[in-house]
Amino acid sequence: MMRRPWFFMMAMLFAASFANGQDTPVSDQAEQIKALLARVELLEKQVAELKAAQVASAAPGAPAAATPVNPAPSAQPSVQPVRESQTQTAQEKVRQLETQYPSLQIRGFADADFSATDQKGTVSGFNLGELDLHVASALSRKISYFAEVTFNAQPTGYAVEVERNLIRYDYNDYFKLSFGRYHTPIGYWNTTFHHGTWLQTTVDRPNLVMDGGTFTPIHTVGFLAEGNIPSGGLGLSYNFGVGNGRGALIERPGDAGDINNNRAWVAKLFARPAKAYGLELGGSVYRDKITLPTGPEYREWIYSAYLTWTKGAPEFLGEFENVNHRNIATNAVANSDAFYTQFGYRLPWFERSVKPYYRFEYTHMPLSEQVFAYQPRVESIAGLRYDISSFAAFKLEYRHLASHAAQGGNPAQPALNAVFLQTAFTF
């Protein structure tokens, strides 16, 4: 009769030990670092005690015994030199960590790619992606400068582009004002990932915000006000910008000057609710007057809305955009729409470094569209991203692209299949 209780107790003992073992970190390296940190703290305490004793013994009439490092308020007057010494040491450390102005920081993003398609007349091969240099410099506690310059490989050399170039004044969390060239706050992607391919899950940007594309005015030259809106747990923020709008080439913002006397404006409102950490939703409106080099002028309205969940497991991005063009002379109106939805999921293995993803894109353009080149398309991409380190990733992606048949019997283009391999990194 006694055997079972004994056996039960032994089993419990082993189970308890095993369960405890499961809770503790398994990495030897981590344990070693922890031990070293503990050792550093112990040594710090010893140094502080030695300093205290030294100062106390140097002070006239001070007791020989070591003075407490953190004396109680009722401590004897002889500990004053200790406090002064500690304060001086702290001030030295603070000075070392304080930001010196200007404090220039340079970071780069780059990628190397391989692509192969079944499109007739194209060849497979390697190519260098975008080399993107980002500069951030605090000029004072409230003024900072940001710049982003890209280098893109061309058949005869490299195309250099100043993507962003702005100075920002922070008054407080509710009002920050920038001047210069910035990414137009339309939708989500354009102001979240900019030009660093490493930052985005996929190999490329969605068609509606494609760099060099026309659907969204990617850049604006002018000013931008931004900040939080006191809204409690709703987490509201805003952007409001005024700038030159589209230039003579509608994909460019008119860096050297506006093409007409009309300023474009953009307003964006978005929320990051406190109770749903990872969720962001927002909408924006953009207004401009387009003057094409051939003469016609158009009023442009762009409406966009988005919903994102960016915790990684899962990741969801969804964005919709409507572009309305009205010919000022004829009042002819055209509405083009585009949207994408992207899903990703960081798998729980390999320290969550593997993320499969899928994106669907759709662009609708009516034949009456006169500002954009006619490019209706449907696209699906599926891929896998593997973060080989904290700052480098491999991406493998399959893409299927079709231009759908539109109104008026316009024939669809042949479908295109492509495979991409990319390594993207930051340095």
Place this chain on the structure above:
Amino acid sequence: MTYTLKDVRAFLAVGFFLLVPIHNFSSGQSSRDRDVAVVVNDDTPVDDLGLAEVRKVFLGERQYWNAKLPVVLLIRAPVARERDVALRVIYQMTETQFKQYWVAKIFRGEVTGPPRIVYSNDLQYELVSAMPGAIAFVDSRNVHPGAKVVRVDGMLPGDKNYPLR
């Protein structure tokens, strides 16, 4: 001297009753003893923050205590317990995601730098004491007397439902 099976059983039983309390004391300390306090510089005009507000501050979404006092984020180096708790409860990120988050944040032009890294509790205490607007996570066992500890969701370290543990 020979031992019978009964003696061995008795020995194991005594060992069991001795070991379990030692085990509990050494590795299973009360979770309340391991709470992580949110400590701020004395001049920082906050006494009580909601957990969501602490998250907002440490995510860099709230960068000013008021128009004249910017937030200075301090965070312990990797492997420190305070950092583990911050990543698990506040950021809900892995170490890699945390690094990527700040690279992206700087790249977007939302901040000019990541939180300052500190390598020991003493240094952290000195910096919080000396830098106006500083805020840091400190193991509640290492909070120095006189340090300004902020309530989180109205609770202090040691309280029953304190969220940072």
